[in-house]
Amino acid sequence: MAMAIALVVIVVASVLFHFLSPWWATPLASNWKQMDDTLTITLVITGVFFIVINLFIGYIAWRFRHGAPRQNGQNGHRAGYHPENRKLEIWLTVGTAFGVMALLAPGLFVYADYVRPPRDAMVMEVIGQQWQWAFRFPGKSGQLGTSDPRFISGTNPLGLNPDDPRGQDNVVISGPEVHLPLNRPVKVLLRSRDVLHDFYVPPFRARMNMVPGMVTSFWFTPTQAGRFEILCAQLCGVGHYNMRGMVVVEDQAAFDAWLAKQPTFAMTLAKAAAPPPPAPAGAAGGANAALIETGRALAQSKGCAGCHSIDGNPGVGPTWKGLFGRTETFADGSSAPVDDAFLKEEITDPQARLVKGFGPVMPKIPLTDDEIGALTAYIRAQGSGEGAGAAPPESASAGAPAGATAAAETSSQAASAASGTYTTSNAAVVPPSASPRAATK
């Protein structure tokens, strides 16, 4: 009896929860209403079966309970034994087969559409790496150049083929914010530089795994202007929760203007090859500024920025703001002043000493001495006022909350990506205290 009541309560509570729940999907912002329809079909079919089966079991448990009165006035039931029932078996088999077909078939049709882009779709490449996003658009020629992991370097983080003429005018966006024009189909090509990631923008109802060694693809048409958050939907390592970005959907004119301001691949190569600019009078010197800029690019391309912010908010690792010149305390209670030698040691052998309050998760990333020098110069520029005159623009925005300075583009990208203070389309702000450090302190 209690069992029967419990089952009825579970069914009623589930149905009520479904209709009264405040947790609904974000408003649809793309052409993929079919995704929602497919989900609704699944929910209705499984929901009906859930209700019917549980109420049936409840009824049977009550109707044939041991203590139920019998015709002859006595109490106590003994179940009948019916090992075969052809008619019932045929009904159940046919019914289940149709149910399963109804669950699977709509998805097959939608998926077939999902991976077959319209001919006039524009192309956007998305590259994932632990724990950041980068993007590439074809330039005027309308073609993407080839790419290969062996071309990846500090100045060519996406591994584009420098000898491919089709790649020279490709537009490279190495920060987490990308723009798209409204109402234009986009074919999305997805690559990963390291592990499995998944490009996911919930309001677009669109996502796809990014698999190292292959290019995956789907398409969608943004149908609402606005800012939409990109999430990584595969647990891709300790910085996974920080792997976020932004799609800004705007009209074609605004998009064209934005795209025209982004550097082409040829421009980034030329900039890297150019001799350092002449030293500004009085300041720390042009060579130093160029070194800091190289360090900034390396922090992005080697993935340091995924764990280390420059805005003062701890991420997976300690922030680099104000690090240089400070005295650092280790987990074992000892301490040491942060100077060049300290930084070099931390970077080359992260497991040797553990900074207090953090986990032993920093990977050993192979770096040349020159690269370590550049990274050290960059970290030095974030700290203690010393060398601040030569620091690139991010020192200007470093003190402000990352979310508020999204306009500072590349410089604050590292900071906001690492500190996790993005304002999302549904206004959820992740405070810095949500970082794992708070828990371990």
Ligand code: HEC
């Ligand atoms: C997976 C996240 C992660 C990545 C990627 C990462 N670090 Fe770290 N880093 C940490 C953590 C966690 C600590 C603190 C624990 C420790 O000492 O190992 C740390 C500590 C440091 C420290 C010492 C900081 C201090 O406060 O004393 C330096 C310097 C540093 N990392 C530089 C780098 C550089 C340079 C890179 C890129 C080449 C990098 N890290 C990449 C997580 C990371």
Ligand SMILES: [Cu+2]
């Ligand atoms: Cu990821």
